[in-house]
Amino acid sequence: MASSVSGICSSSPSLRPKTPPSAAGRREVASVSFPSGARPPAGDRALPLSLSLARSVAREISAELGRADGAAKKEKCGLEKDSHSLWRRYVDWLYQHRELGLFLDVSRVGFTDEFVEEMEPRFQAAFKAMEELEKGAIANPDEGRMVGHYWLRRSELAPTRTLKAQIEGALDAVCNFAADVVSGKIKPPATSPVDRFTQILSVGIGGSALGPQFVAEALAPDNPPLKIRFIDNTDPAGIDHQIAQLGPELASTLVIVISKSGGTPETRNGLLEVQKAFREAGLEFAKQGVAITQENSLLDNTARIEGWLARFPMFDWVGGRTSEMSAVGLLPAALQGIDIREMLAGASLMDEATRTKVVKNNPAALLALCWYWASGGVGSKDMVILPYKDSLLLFSRYLQQLVMESIGKEFDLDGNRVNQGLTVYGNKGSTDQHAYIQQLREGVHNFFATFVEVLRDRPPGHDWELEPGVTCGDYLFGMLQGTRSALYANDRESITVTVEEVTPRSVGALIALYERAVGIYASIVNINAYHQPGVEAGKKAAAEVLALQKRVLSVLNEASCKEPVEPLTLEEVAERCHAPEEIEMIYKIIAHMAANDRAIIAEGSCGSPRSIKVFLGECNVDELYA
């Protein structure tokens, strides 16, 4: 009999009896082999070799399974499960900001005391770096910039009187302009059928859209003085849809064009498309246009030269993803009747709380501690954001940019390639329980959850019991708590942020909490949270595609102006563009043009790229000699 067994619990075939006991119950000899020299235990020697062998293997398997089970239990026991211990942990680590009515529960994240101790020096260094940042240090070394979004809610922190004056001036200008528009003092031109602005069309992308979108969804009243909608992409159909929905109200729409750089292609395209719609409607865009951008940017100069209704400054020391407390977020919010000074107050109170240098008393540091513990400081687990409140639906989209554009970096501050990151996704509960919580509960364990709990279900006096003693809000509360428990029972860690209700103050505080947490976490993992080099690469590549398209059009135009027209193959187009290596991109360009009736596939089909012969529907003679 072969004398080797590969491993007592392996699934190797040598362990599986090739001839199971026969129906008559006669025990066949299991084809099991032992390591050379191994013998069945003496006590079994009297038994037929087959039975003793089987018993010995069974004992080994059982011992191994016991070991495995123990390990599994340890894994499960890796997180505290005893309810009394958990209660102690909950109480011991619960953070409360009394004035804000905000709580932070990190008890369902399993960091150890040793870990906290081990991280202390890094936190103290992070606190020091943050202190310098607020004093005006060049905290964005890659772009040589200060990082001043905290000064926006407490101008006296600004490092110079000039900056302080600029911040206060911009805020006053926003408040005054918004008040004049809402009151009707600033009116749309006579072309408007109504004598006040009724709509806001915000044109911007990234940090020039996500903050305003999150705040509008969270705080806009049911009947705002002006209702906001967004063009935040260069999708023609999306732009058409927004303009179509405005209809005749385009005449009483305030168009706010937001772009810190003033040159983002998507935003510029949105502006040009909207201006075209104004022309076609016989409206004068300048009388309804507002620009929010850096001074002397392309957008600022355009707005100034064309005499737009108003212009508001963006500062180079405020990043797009941290600009919600600047004119970018404050002007749209104020025009919707949202109390922006309360937003600033909430953010300022949270800023004060997150300056504390004791990790346990600093909610932003606690978040960073949890993120580091859960993701190993390398983004090994995703951050699932689960607000159990419809109005906070866009919080995760807002955090996606704030967290991932800050943390997702190739190099650290010492030039080491680290490919850092922290992935954020989520929508809202309990809705998401009917979408992907199944995977969170039982599937791949590659995340930690952040629940956002709002205690106030409805304004006072509006509650209603849909069954004796139970309201809709009780269900929402139960779903949150139930999901948190169910995830934890299966060793899925979670953080819970609790606010009393969704107000300008609590939203301001949440924004400030996460801005600071990202800054502290970035320090701890030694990266620059305030630049975004990777975005430029995408912009550059897009520009190259458009440049190639221009060459393709020129080549096709020349061929299409011949008598008779000369349809070209992809190879011929690529050759005449002097870009044979770009043949695939040329094929995609032509397919896109053909789908939009701008090129004609004379022969073949897009499914067989090599069969295509293409020309332009019209010959542009002028272009020929351009």
Ligand SMILES: O=P(O)(O)OC[C@H]1O[C@H](O)[C@H](O)[C@@H](O)[C@@H]1O
């Ligand atoms: O405000 P803009 O200059 O138009 O920039 C809009 C967005 O562009 C890029 O995507 C940047 O990475 C973002 O941080 C920025 O918010």
